[in-house]
Amino acid sequence: GESVGLHLPTLSVQEGDNSIINCAYSNSASDYFIWYKQESGKGPQFIIDIRSNMDKRQGQRVTVLLNKTVKHLSLQIAATQPGDSAVYFCAEKGMRFGAGTRLTVKP
Amino acid sequence: DAGVTQSPTHLIKTRGQHVTLRCSPISGHKSVSWYQQVLGQGPQFIFQYYEKEERGRGNFPDRFSARQFPNYSSELNVNALLLGDSALYLCASSRQAGVEAFFGQGTRLTVV
Numbered sequence: 190g191e192s193v194g195l196h197l198p199t200l201s202v203q204e205g206d207n208s209i210i211n212c213a214y215s216n217s218a219s220d221y222f223i224w225y226k227q228e229s230g231k232g233p234q235f236i237i238d239i240r241s242n243m244d245k246r247q248g249q250r251v252t253v254l255l256n257k258t259v260k261h262l263s264l265q266i267a268a269t270q271p272g273d274s275a276v277y278f279c280a281e282k283g284m285r286f287g288a289g290t291r292l293t294v295k296p
Numbered sequence: 297d298a299g300v301t302q303s304p305t306h307l308i309k310t311r312g313q314h315v316t317l318r319c320s321p322i323s324g325h326k327s328v329s330w331y332q333q334v335l336g337q338g339p340q341f342i343f344q345y346y347e348k349e350e351r352g353r354g355n356f357p358d359r360f361s362a363r364q365f366p367n368y369s370s371e372l373n374v375n376a377l378l379l380g381d382s383a384l385y386l387c388a389s390s391r392q393a394g395v396e397a398f399f400g401q402g403t404r405l406t407v408v
Contacts, residue, residue, distance in 0.1 A: 221394060223396060223397070225399075230401075231401060232300075232386050232388075232399030232400050232401050232402050233339065233386070233388075233399045234399070235396050235397070235398060235399075238396050278338050278339070280338075280339075282394060283329070283388070283390070283394070283396070283397045284329070284341040284344065284352060284354070285341065286331075286338035286339045286340070286341075287338050288337055288338050289337070289338050
């Protein structure tokens with residue numbers, strides 16, 4: 190069946206380094222993806238989205254890359270800060286969520 | 297502007313009981329979606345409503361139902377509660393279906 194998944198359940202980086210969080214999807218017809226950040230005890234927070242007519246989109250310190258050929262997208266966070274520590278989810282059309290990657294930033 | 301508000305924030309129910317969870321969307325948002333999030337997992341889609349009509353339904357039993365009111369607020373109802381229904385229930389609103397959605401803080405439901 191269709192699925193949205195993340196490659197790694199945890200990621201630990203040093204403060205100031207760049208972080209890359211990956212996500213794979215199975216439905217080739219998927220045309221809209223959202224990345225969310227969820228801190229402990231809070232609801233998911235919208236970070237950035239991308240539609241299938243694009244392969245890259247940039248926000249403030251974040252970049253999302255979409256590779257439709259291999260059905261993969263990634264979230265890149267530049268100069269990672271302690272406040273970036275959270276669980277990150279990719280979601281297809283905002284409805285199908287992956288299991289999440291827990292990002293830990295070491296000072 | 298107020299964000300998405302959900303009530304109550306916490307709730308304890310007994311097996312077999314019924315529960316109603318409430319969600320008020322961001323002003324101007326006409327779409328509301330409901331999710332169940334079990335600890336350690338990603339949110340699981342339950343329902344999406346747009347302009348008071350159901351636009352999508354996830355793989356949940358008929359014990360789960362929802363509705364959207366003329367003011368775009370929404371209720372999620374769960375009948376015959378099971379221990380496995382214990383979870384964080386999240387509501388998200390968006391201007392329309394298929395665009396960025398904003399989440400509330402959730403309702404933590406515990407079934408004992």
